[in-house]
Amino acid sequence: MDANATTPLLPEVLEAMRPFLVELFGNASSIHKEGQQARSAVEQARASVARLLGCRPSEVVFTSGGTESDNLAVFGSAKAGDHVISSSVEHHAVLHAVERLGERGVEVEFLPVDGQGVVAAEDVRRALRPNTKLISVMMANNETGVLQPVEEIGRIAREAGVRFHVDAVQAAGKVAIDVEAIGCDLLSISGHKMHGPQGTGALFVRRRTRVEPLFAGGAHERQRRAGTENVAGIVGLGKAAECAIEGLQSGSVERMRGLRDRLEMGLLEHASGVNGGQTARVPNTSNLWFESLDGEALVIGLDLKGLAVSSGAACSSGASEPSHVLQAMGLPAERARGSLRFSLHRHTTAEEIDRAIELVATQVARLRELSAVTQ
Amino acid sequence: MTIAVAMSGGVDSSTVAAMLKAEGQELVGLTMQLWNQRRLADKDGMPEQVQGRCCSIDDVYDARRVAEILSIPYYVVNHQERFERDVIRPFVDEYLAGRTPIPCSLCNNHLKFDQLLLTARQIGADQIATGHYARNEYDPQRGRWILKRPADASKDQTYFLFGLTQEQLSRTLFPLGGFTKPEVRELAHQYGLALANKPDSQEICFIPGGDYKRFIDAYLEEQGEVVPDTAGELVAVGGQSRGKHDGVHNFTVGQRKGLGLASPTPLYVISIDHDRKQVTVGAEQELMRDSLRAQRLNWISIAGLQGEMRAQVKIRHRHEPAWATLRQSGEDEVEARFDEPVRAVTPGQAAVFYGGDEVIGGGWIV
Numbered sequence: 001m002d003a004n005a006t007t008p009l010l011p012e013v014l015e016a017m018r019p020f021l022v023e024l025f026g027n028a029s030s031i032h033k034e035g036q037q038a039r040s041a042v043e044q045a046r047a048s049v050a051r052l053l054g055c056r057p058s059e060v061v062f063t064s065g066g067t068e069s070d071n072l073a074v075f076g077s078a079k080a081g082d083h084v085i086s087s088s089v090e091h092h093a094v095l096h097a098v099e100r101l102g103e104r105g106v107e108v109e110f111l112p113v114d115g116q117g118v119v120a121a122e123d124v125r126r127a128l129r130p131n132t133k134l135i136s137v138m139m140a141n142n143e144t145g146v147l148q149p150v151e152e153i154g155r156i157a158r159e160a161g162v163r164f165h166v167d168a169v170q171a172a173g174k175v176a177i178d179v180e181a182i183g184c185d186l187l188s189i190s191g192h193k194m195h196g197p198q199g200t201g202a203l204f205v206r207r208r209t210r211v212e213p214l215f216a217g218g219a220h221e222r223q224r225r226a227g228t229e230n231v232a233g234i235v236g237l238g239k240a241a242e243c244a245i246e247g248l249q250s251g252s253v254e255r256m257r258g259l260r261d262r263l264e265m266g267l268l269e270h271a272s273g274v275n276g277g278q279t280a281r282v283p284n285t286s287n288l289w290f291e292s293l294d295g296e297a298l299v300i301g302l303d304l305k306g307l308a309v310s311s312g313a314a315c316s317s318g319a320s321e322p323s324h325v326l327q328a329m330g331l332p333a334e335r336a337r338g339s340l341r342f343s344l345h346r347h348t349t350a351e352e353i354d355r356a357i358e359l360v361a362t363q364v365a366r367l368r369e370l371s372a373v374t375q
Numbered sequence: 376m377t378i379a380v381a382m383s384g385g386v387d388s389s390t391v392a393a394m395l396k397a398e399g400q401e402l403v404g405l406t407m408q409l410w411n412q413r414r415l416a417d418k419d420g421m422p423e424q425v426q427g428r429c430c431s432i433d434d435v436y437d438a439r440r441v442a443e444i445l446s447i448p449y450y451v452v453n454h455q456e457r458f459e460r461d462v463i464r465p466f467v468d469e470y471l472a473g474r475t476p477i478p479c480s481l482c483n484n485h486l487k488f489d490q491l492l493l494t495a496r497q498i499g500a501d502q503i504a505t506g507h508y509a510r511n512e513y514d515p516q517r518g519r520w521i522l523k524r525p526a527d528a529s530k531d532q533t534y535f536l537f538g539l540t541q542e543q544l545s546r547t548l549f550p551l552g553g554f555t556k557p558e559v560r561e562l563a564h565q566y567g568l569a570l571a572n573k574p575d576s577q578e579i580c581f582i583p584g585g586d587y588k589r590f591i592d593a594y595l596e597e598q599g600e601v602v603p604d605t606a607g608e609l610v611a612v613g614g615q616s617r618g619k620h621d622g623v624h625n626f627t628v629g630q631r632k633g634l635g636l637a638s639p640t641p642l643y644v645i646s647i648d649h650d651r652k653q654v655t656v657g658a659e660q661e662l663m664r665d666s667l668r669a670q671r672l673n674w675i676s677i678a679g680l681q682g683e684m685r686a687q688v689k690i691r692h693r694h695e696p697a698w699a700t701l702r703q704s705g706e707d708e709v710e711a712r713f714d715e716p717v718r719a720v721t722p723g724q725a726a727v728f729y730g731g732d733e734v735i736g737g738g739w740i741v
Contacts, residue, residue, distance in 0.1 A: 297497035300450045304403065304498060317435040319408035319453035367497055 001263075001356050002308045003193075004142050004170060004285060004343035009236070010195040016239040017197065020232035028229045029220065038231045045238025049202050052241040053187060054178035061203045061224045062234050066169040066190030067093040068214070069203035072225070073165040073186040074098055074136060076211030080105030082133035087111045087119045087148070088328040094136050094167050095324070107131070116279040117144050117329045121152035128160050135164045139171035139182075143312075143325040143341055144276035145285025147175070154183030163209065169193055169201075173244035173346070174253060174282040185209045191233065195345065196240030200233040252346045257283030259353050260344050264288070266357035267342070270364045275326060275339055284344040287326075293338045293367050296320050298360075301367070307359045310341045377401045378548065379495035379503045381487060382441065382449070384434030386573050387506030389441040390559050391550045393566035395504060396445045403500055404442040404449035406435055407491055409458040409482075410581040418593035421583075437570050444567065450498075454490050461485035463581065467591050470624040471603055473649035474723025477535065477692075478579055484538040492546055502546045507532045510552030510732075511544055514676075520544035522675050522734040527555040534692050537727045537737030538673045588625055607652025609636065612645060612661055623647050626654050629662055629719030647722075663716035666699075669726040669738030670708045676733045680709060686728040686735055688713070690720055696729050709738060 020041060026034030028042045043057065050057040063069045070093040078084050078101055086098045088110045095110075102108040111123045119137055135157050139150050150166050157164035165186035168177055173194035179187055186209065191200030205211055205224060217226025247253050264274060264286045272291035290298065295311035299320070302309055312323040326336035342356070380392045382404045395402055415421050435451055442449030462481045469476035487505065495503045508530035510523040520541050524531050539547070551559055556575075563571035578585040595602050605623040608616050618636055620626070625633070630644040634656060643662055645655045667690065674680070680703050687696035688711045697717050704710035711726060720740060727737035 294494070294497060296452055297494050300403075300452070300494075301498040303450075304448055317406075317408045317432060317451045318439070319451040319455075321453065366499070370496055 001342045001344060002310050003345035004341065005310060006192045006198065007195045007345045009197060010240065010243055012243065013196055013236045013239045017232045017236040020235050028231055041235050042229050042231060045234045048238040048241040052172065052177065052245055053204050054180055055204050056207065059204055059207055061205050061221045062229060063201045063203055063225060064199055065201040066188055069188035069201045070094045070167055071097050072203050072211055072214050073188060074101065075214060077134040077163055078106050081131065083107040083129045083131045084134045085109050085111065085124060085127045085132060086136045087113060089113050089117055089141055089325045090138055091142055091167060091169065098136065113328050115330055117141055117146040117276045117325065118279055119148050121149045121156060124153050125156045128162065132162050135162055138167040140174065140282045141325060142170045143323055144287045145281035146276040147280045147282065150182050158183050171282060173247060174284055176248055179204055191237040191240055194240050194244045197233050197236040200230060200237040202237065247346045253283060256344050256346050256348065259348055259350060260284055260286055263342060263353045263356060267360055270361050275331065286342045287339055288342065289335050289339045290364060291338060292371060293364065295338050295340050298340055298363060298367065301363045302359060305359050307356055311339060377403060377500040379500035380404050381491055381503055381505045382406050382438040384437035385506065385576060386563050386570055387551060387559060389568050389570060390563045390566065391504050391506045392441060392445055392447065393568060394550050394562065396447060402447040403498065404438065404447050405491060405494065406438045406451045407486060408451050408453045408455060409486065410455060412583065415593040415597055418596055421589060421593050441568060452494050454486055457490050458486055463594065467594055469723050470591055471605065473623040473647035475627045475721045476723045477725055479535045480538055480725055483535055488539055488543040488547060492543060502548055504548040504550055506551055507536065507549050508551055509533045509536055509549045511547060511549050519676060524732045525552045530556050533734050534689055534725065534727050537725060537734055591624060605652050609654050609656055612655060612657040617656060620654050623649055623652060623654060628721040662719045664720040665716045666710055666712045667720045667726055668704055668708055668710050668741050670741050672707055672709060672736060672738040674736035676730065676735050686730055689727045689729065690717060690740065691724050701728060
């Protein structure tokens, strides 16, 4: 139950990809027939992703994933002397990229969030300076699922004529995305967070928005991303985008919301609260606080019983690190340590939810008993 | 019943995992992430290259690989905060107070056999197994768990384990207690562990290169603290000044090098007076002591000291235990009176009391 980490590849996505991993191995830049087949598949996928985001196909740049999309947006938009506004709850792909800009002579500013993890749009307005070049605020938080007021921020950005990037990696496929309604200039998505293949992603780049490429090389992706296209991956991402649109329209996202609420109701008998539970969230995420328990021990204990959940972010050794998101929300370290993220995908079943509730109940009871003995 | 194996990525703990697996035990491998080696890497004088050190990514990789080969579940658990609070900070403070700490004992007491054991129990394991060279048996007659020296006297780690409580011992396995190090390497080969020839770790795990003075400076700088000014005088045993020193934390009782004094005969640090910032130096025979006092005691083979007791006392890791008579000398304090004077009794180190192979108990030298 850790879909915000990654989601299973859908069978229909694998089927769409298969020919391009086996017989159709053309390079999309080649002029011959094989190349043209690959090109056609890439462009079809581009149209699918554009439909998911509400943009023109030519505004879609394929990348190697959410991190590259975020990096392209951030590094491609600011140089020394510029000012960049972001938030303190961004994914590391944005947070660390903006921090690095800071080391390179860019003035950077991370806006705080309230107790629910929400950035105040007014704070964005107040932070604007004459040299502000970029605002980067995520759409949905990966740890809490909390939605940011991106449309409001988009209006502020437009009025000020400042470029606006939205990291929508955790929003895609869970809520409708419309880059026009948001009013953003750049928006990142990732394939594997929405049942597509790992190693694929896209960045929406509004027409006439110039981003400095990350890589030097060929003229691929309209000179915005050099490197031979990952044709099979892109086809998979395109298919995943189609499935995501279908999921949003057919009610399977709403079904997921029902299951998430059922999970939350069930777990709240053992948990002490929902982090970010008082504000709008994506319909698949529940970040729960278990008072006086160690989230890391809970994650391991549950994994040994066959239930995958997560606590905080993983550091390079694989140990979990205290969540910067929960800390930015002003939650005490002890509460951050005792918090777990449950995240569903569109194919999570009611049986899985009920089993998760049961396993967590058993594990929490055991931990509480143990802490009563050892303290 | 599940056993949690404390895996460091070294030969010893990897072999423990392989041995227990071969016995058919239900295992889970745990590695503690204790310290981020890169934290102080940019500070003055600290080595940038920290690969191959404890808690390095390489060691975690090795431990993970062993767990994969053995098909056991494996996790890295983050105990960095606790390590900093209970090992790093006291380590720094002890030096600044003019004592010579033993971080390994602190780590055993507060991390391995406390926090890690707790984590093990939380995730459903009842016991932990480690790669320490020590033996641990229950004696039904005394009704106590007894910690004993291992078969390989040259690898004896009981000195660092004197702080274990009966509860901790009852939940701890030391599967290597009956083996010598060469035998363990041979076993590692037999179990097909690629790291069978990996070198032993020697230094303090969080101090790459072993320069503790630089570490203390770098750590305090990172904490935004200034190194307290403990510079003062070097004095002879009679009290007359022999020169200046730049801080008491740069000295250890028994130290000979780095005193910066010219003398026809070798000079040693005899004692350190933190309050007066004085370091006393003198000839080797002045290092000899016929007694010591130890506090913050822990008893293992006995419930407590009754009257006087004969014991062999070890005052540092590489020390041949010396015969002494123990008697209570205060609340939670024991005096050990040696039959023959011992060299360089060092405050901050542990005094561990042995009765033959058994650890009677121990405390911290004051």
